[in-house]
Amino acid sequence: MSPSKLDSTDSFGHEEASVSCSKPENGCVDSLSIFHSEKAVEELLQQTPVAGMDEHLIEFSEALRTVAKALRRAAEGKASAQAEAAEWKWRYELERTRNIQMEQKVSGNNNCEMLRHWWIRSSLDNAMDMLRIMLPCLFFWEVGKEQNKRIAEARMAEQFSAEKNGDLDCERVKNSDNQSMLQNESNEHSETGCMKHGIWSHEVLRDRESDSNSNADRNKIMRKASFKLSWWCNGENGDQHKHDIVSFERGNITTAERSSKQISLKWESDPQTVLILTKPNSVSVRILCVQMVRWLRERKKLNVYVEPRVKVELLAESSNFSYVQTWKDDSEISHLHMKVDLVITLGGDGTVLWAASMFKGPVPPIVPFSLGSLGFMTPFHSEHFKDCLDSVLRGPISITLRHRLLCRVVRDAAKNEYETEEPFLVLNEVTIDRGISSYLTNLECYCDNSFVTCVQGDGLILSTTSGSTAYSLAAGGSMVHPQVPGILFTPICPHSLSFRPLILPEHVTVRIMVPFNSRSPAWASFDGKDRKLLAAGDALLCSMAPWPVPTACQVDSTNDFLRSIHDGLHWNLRKTQSFDGPRDRDL
Ligand SMILES: NC(=O)c1ccc[n+]([C@@H]2O[C@H](COP(=O)([O-])OP(=O)(O)OC[C@H]3O[C@@H](n4cnc5c(N)ncnc54)[C@H](O)[C@@H]3O)[C@@H](O)[C@H]2O)c1
Numbered sequence: 001m002s003p004s005k006l007d008s009t010d011s012f013g014h015e016e017a018s019v020s021c022s023k024p025e026n027g028c029v030d031s032l033s034i035f036h037s038e039k040a041v042e043e044l045l046q047q048t049p050v051a052g053m054d055e056h057l058i059e060f061s062e063a064l065r066t067v068a069k070a071l072r073r074a075a076e077g078k079a080s081a082q083a084e085a086a087e088w089k090w091r092y093e094l095e096r097t098r099n100i101q102m103e104q105k106v107s108g109n110n111n112c113e114m115l116r117h118w119w120i121r122s123s124l125d126n127a128m129d130m131l132r133i134m135l136p137c138l139f140f141w142e143v144g145k146e147q148n149k150r151i152a153e154a155r156m157a158e159q160f161s162a163e164k165n166g167d168l169d170c171e172r173v174k175n176s177d178n179q180s181m182l183q184n185e186s187n188e189h190s191e192t193g194c195m196k197h198g199i200w201s202h203e204v205l206r207d208r209e210s211d212s213n214s215n216a217d218r219n220k221i222m223r224k225a226s227f228k229l230s231w232w233c234n235g236e237n238g239d240q241h242k243h244d245i246v247s248f249e250r251g252n253i254t255t256a257e258r259s260s261k262q263i264s265l266k267w268e269s270d271p272q273t274v275l276i277l278t279k280p281n282s283v284s285v286r287i288l289c290v291q292m293v294r295w296l297r298e299r300k301k302l303n304v305y306v307e308p309r310v311k312v313e314l315l316a317e318s319s320n321f322s323y324v325q326t327w328k329d330d331s332e333i334s335h336l337h338m339k340v341d342l343v344i345t346l347g348g349d350g351t352v353l354w355a356a357s358m359f360k361g362p363v364p365p366i367v368p369f370s371l372g373s374l375g376f377m378t379p380f381h382s383e384h385f386k387d388c389l390d391s392v393l394r395g396p397i398s399i400t401l402r403h404r405l406l407c408r409v410v411r412d413a414a415k416n417e418y419e420t421e422e423p424f425l426v427l428n429e430v431t432i433d434r435g436i437s438s439y440l441t442n443l444e445c446y447c448d449n450s451f452v453t454c455v456q457g458d459g460l461i462l463s464t465t466s467g468s469t470a471y472s473l474a475a476g477g478s479m480v481h482p483q484v485p486g487i488l489f490t491p492i493c494p495h496s497l498s499f500r501p502l503i504l505p506e507h508v509t510v511r512i513m514v515p516f517n518s519r520s521p522a523w524a525s526f527d528g529k530d531r532k533l534l535a536a537g538d539a540l541l542c543s544m545a546p547w548p549v550p551t552a553c554q555v556d557s558t559n560d561f562l563r564s565i566h567d568g569l570h571w572n573l574r575k576t577q578s579f580d581g582p583r584d585r586d587l
């Protein structure tokens with residue numbers, strides 16, 4: 001932001017310290033610069049006899065003082081609120097430890113173990129709810145809540161597995177209906193670098209209605225196959241791996257071995273249930289779907305789920321498809337991840353987006369077959385579907401963990417940033433644009449509450465690296481390998497010669513606000529769908545979601561990505577210059 005200098009000479013013509021008010025080109029002033037300006041004004045006031053001052057300068061300094069006081073109060077308020085949050089968090093930890101200790105006295109058997117796990121989880125949830133109610137204003141604490149909850153649950157899982165291996169001789173819950181409570185295990189880095197424990201968290205973004213059905217559904221859940229994610233080192237498919245560490249030996253900051261390469265999925269028990277999602281209104285897709293469902297059932301003895309629309313199409317084809325399962329209403333979709341071991345998509349990139357949008361939490365591995373035009377995220381060819389599915393069901397398979405963005409709309413009327421509307425998960429991007437308005441957008445952008453810029457143009461795209469080859473690319477953003485963690489910040493037709501796209505780190509929270517001096521509202525759309533109006537004062541919060549979309553690779557993440565930009569976009573496809581012609585003899 002380039003500060004603009006206010007020249008100030010007193011009525012006696014004396015040169016004085018200039019008052020610097022950091023005022024960026026795009027008209028937004030941030031709190032820090034106000035502090036500096038007020039300080040400068042204070043100095044000026046001390047140096048210059050009041051009598052000689054211009055009226056406007058006195059008013060200006062008064063205004064600055066008022067604003068600075070307000071900001072200071074806000075900062076103090078936030079600090080005390082955070083101290084209070086820290087104390088509540090400490091009490092919550094104490095309560096949780098006490099619960100676990102109390103429960104450890106309970107004798108070990110399956111029912112009691114399940115009861116124990118359920119009881120701790122419910123007290124964990126109750127504690128969280130209590131905190132959530134008591135401290136709604138602490139959005140920042142809230143942002144950390146997900147991480148805290150996951151850390152708390154991972155610690156609980158460690159405690160749980162330690163107890164099981166120690167005094168509780170009962171085995172890991174194998175045939176209980178709540179096997180789904182055991183999420184497919186995903187690795188966490190630990191000192192030995194190997195997977196140590198599964199993550200029990202099965203929280204999903206769910207609305208009130210589906211919540212009420214969750215208990216009923218939970219009793220109907222079939223056994224889910226578990227799998228293990230591991231990182232390959234230098235091509236070998238081993239469990240040992242190095243991960244990024246920064247060592248400070250003898251004061252020298254060095255980055256050790258680069259983290260390992262490809263992520264690999266290895267089944268620990270055979271997959272039992274497959275969900276097939278198809279692009280609508282396509283004859284070729286329908287023909288393939290019939291063949292695939294029959295093969296999966298008759299040759300692989302798998303349970304097959306399809307969407308209600310597809311079940312009707314299959315039964316129209318033949319009544320022999322009565323074994324195919326589906327769901328009655330959308331409320332059942334939120335529990336699909338507890339029933340389905342694998343998702344197969346038959347269509348283009350949009351069908352992969354559609355599949356991802358069906359899971360508002362953990363996503364089962366997806367095997368995308370290409371029946372669209374571009375196929376950036378659909379590496380498998382339908383001609384060889386039997387060989388492909390054979391190797392996928394056998395494993396291990398290379399997968400790309402495609403990170404998603406969690407987007408929440410905070411209305412101006414909301415009491416705090418915690419009070420958001422139904423969240424959206426996007427695999428490609430969230431777009432904030434001017435919709436049908438003929439005016440430029442005017443969007444104030446913040447990154448972890450640091451002011452970034454005002455976007456004046458057609459809009460802004462916040463994209464994942466998977467979406468970097470979609471709308472963001474068309475708007476001038478870079479193409480980024482899907483495993484690179486980051487959030488792409490790409491303007492759409494900005495009315496400024498100096499605006500260039502950014503790539504922000506994946507751990508930040510981006511806030512896009514429609515200022516009150518904006519001439520028109522803005523519109524947010526999520527993976528090109530579900531447009532939502534953003535009026536003046538409304539804001540969109542965007543951060544990395546904890547539930548990536550695992551998509552199977554034809555070869556591996558890098559090979560598949562390079563193939564897709566070569567084949568899909570003909571990236572840097574150019575005739576090679578002929579050999580004959582002038583040469584640099586003397587080089
Ligand atoms: N000007 C543009 O390029 C533009 C405009 C609107 C939407 N889009 C993209 O379309 C996506 C929605 O896709 P859809 O299939 O539901 O709608 P759609 O049927 O309109 O498809 C849009 C095109 O985008 C391609 N695409 C989608 N995701 C991609 C990705 N990750 N990498 C490369 N290409 C990708 C699709 O293959 C398709 O050809 C949006 O998320 C947005 O990224 C692009």
Ligand SMILES: Nc1ncnc2c1ncn2[C@@H]1O[C@H](COP(=O)(O)OP(=O)(O)OP(=O)(O)O)[C@@H](O)[C@H]1O
Nearest residue numbers: 277278279280347348349350351354372373374375
């Ligand atoms: N199961 C589904 N139900 C409803 N809509 C779907 C489903 N699968 C895909 N769609 C929608 O259909 C549209 C087209 O899907 P898709 O993009 O896969 O095909 P395509 O556009 O022909 O291929 P490509 O995206 O490669 O150009 C997308 O907008 C997508 O949102």
